[in-house]
Amino acid sequence: GENVEQHPSTLSVQEGDSAVIKCTYSDSASNYFPWYKQELGKGPQLIIDIRSNVGEKKDQRIAVTLNKTAKHFSLHITETQPEDSAVYFCAASMGAAGNKLTFGGGTRVLVKP
Amino acid sequence: SAVISQKPSRDICQRGTSLTIQCQVDSQVTMMFWYRQQPGQSLTLIATANQGSEATYESGFVIDKFPISRPNLTFSTLTVSNMSPEDSSIYLCSVEILSYTFGSGTRLTVV
Numbered sequence: 001g002e003n004v005e006q007h008p009s010t011l012s013v014q015e016g017d018s019a020v021i022k023c024t025y026s027d028s029a030s031n032y033f034p035w036y037k038q039e040l041g042k043g044p045q046l047i048i049d050i051r052s053n054v055g056e057k058k059d060q061r062i063a064v065t066l067n068k069t070a071k072h073f074s075l076h077i078t079e080t081q082p083e084d085s086a087v088y089f090c091a092a093s094m095g096a097a098g099n100k101l102t103f104g105g106g107t108r109v110l111v112k113p
Numbered sequence: 114s115a116v117i118s119q120k121p122s123r124d125i126c127q128r129g130t131s132l133t134i135q136c137q138v139d140s141q142v143t144m145m146f147w148y149r150q151q152p153g154q155s156l157t158l159i160a161t162a163n164q165g166s167e168a169t170y171e172s173g174f175v176i177d178k179f180p181i182s183r184p185n186l187t188f189s190t191l192t193v194s195n196m197s198p199e200d201s202s203i204y205l206c207s208v209e210i211l212s213y214t215f216g217s218g219t220r221l222t223v224v
Binding site: 043089093100101102105106 | 114117119146154155156157158161171205207212213214215216217218220
């Protein structure tokens with residue numbers, strides 16, 4: 001089955017700096033890659049996703065890049081703010097209806113003011 | 114995206130008892146997914162629940178421990194049976210409508 005590795009497990013950045021989280025996946029059939037933000041006491045919230053026919057996607061301060069050949073994808077957060085502090089999860093799926101998500105181990109991001 | 118209501122939001126239970134968690138979705142969906150998130154860990158899929166058929170369980174999870182009901186296209190329940198402290202986790206339901214949406218979770222503590 002699919003295996004998703006996520007690095008780093010913790011990330012501390014100064015407010016205003018950029019944060020980068022990287023994930024690798026094992027199953028070349030995976031074609032849907034969402035990123036979730038989970039704040040304390042809440043369920044994961046989708047922040048951005050990318051499908052394998054796209055190399056990069058951007059939404060304001062958040063961007064995701066995908067390298068299908070190398071089977072890795074990354075989340076980039078620019079101009080970080082204290083409210084970006086949370087746990088971030090990457091995931092992979094084969095994208096067809098009903099296919100399960102396989103999650104990475106998570107990255108705890110702390111943005112220091 | 115869908116709106117998911119999950120109940121209870123948290124509970125403290127005695128070992129050996131069972132807890133049933135409810136998940137209500139504001140849209141009709143074919144499949145509902147149940148995940149477990151152990152303390153400080155990532156999400157692990159327990160099972161996929163189809164309306165009108167038995168749930169499909171992932172490796173390491175069995176129906177006797179985690180029975181699931183799916184009586185209609187907007188509702189599902191997950192029961193955690195004969196609980197032990199190792200079952201202390203957050204349990205989340207999820208559905209897919211264009212993207213995967215999660216409920217706010219049930220934080221279970223077994224004492």
